[in-house]
Amino acid sequence: MGRSERRELVNRLVVLLLHLLKWRFQTDRQGNSRRLSIKEQRIRLKSHLEDNPSLKSYLDWAITQAYQLAVIEAERETGLPESTFPVICPFTCQQLLDDAFWPEAVGSH
Numbered sequence: 001m002g003r004s005e006r007r008e009l010v011n012r013l014v015v016l017l018l019h020l021l022k023w024r025f026q027t028d029r030q031g032n033s034r035r036l037s038i039k040e041q042r043i044r045l046k047s048h049l050e051d052n053p054s055l056k057s058y059l060d061w062a063i064t065q066a067y068q069l070a071v072i073e074a075e076r077e078t079g080l081p082e083s084t085f086p087v088i089c090p091f092t093c094q095q096l097l098d099d100a101f102w103p104e105a106v107g108s109h
Contacts, residue, residue, distance in 0.1 A: 006062065013047055013066030014073065016041035016096060017089070021074040024103040041102055044101060059085045059093050 019038045023030055049055055055062075068087035075082050095101040 005048075005055060008048055009045075009052075009055050009058065009062045009071070010066045010069075012041060012045040013062055013096070014069045017063075017066055017070035017091070018073050018077070020091060020096075021070060021085060021101055022078060024090075024091055026078055027081060031044060038102075039099070042097060046097060063089055063093060063096070 016038065019034055019041060023034055023038065071082060071085045074080070074085060078084075090102075091103065095103075
C-alpha cells in the first residue's frame with residue numbers, strides 16, 4: 001500500500017466529513033444535493049477501502065487528519081467561525097460508513 005492510497009483515503013474522508021459538517025451545522029441547506037453528495041462519498045469511500053483492505057488499519061489516523069482539513073473547508077464554505085465545529089471529530093468510523101446515519105442538527109434532540 002502506497003502513499004497515494006492513504007492520500008486518497010484522507011481526501012475521500014475530507015469530502016465526506018465536510019458534507020456531514022455542513023449537514024449538521026447548516027440545517028437550512030439540508031437539500032437533496034447535499035444528501036446525494038454524502039451518499040456518493042460513502043460509496044466511494046467504501047469502494048476505496050474494499051480495493052485497499054490494508055487501509056482499514058489507518059482509518060483512525062486518516063479520520064483525524066481529514067477532520068482537521070474538513071473543518072478548515074467547512075469554515076471557508078459556510079462562513080461559520082471555526083469555533084462552531086467540534087475540536088475532535090464528532091463522528092465515529094462506523095457512523096461515517098453507515099448509510100442510515102445522518103447527524104442531528106445542532107440544538108435538536
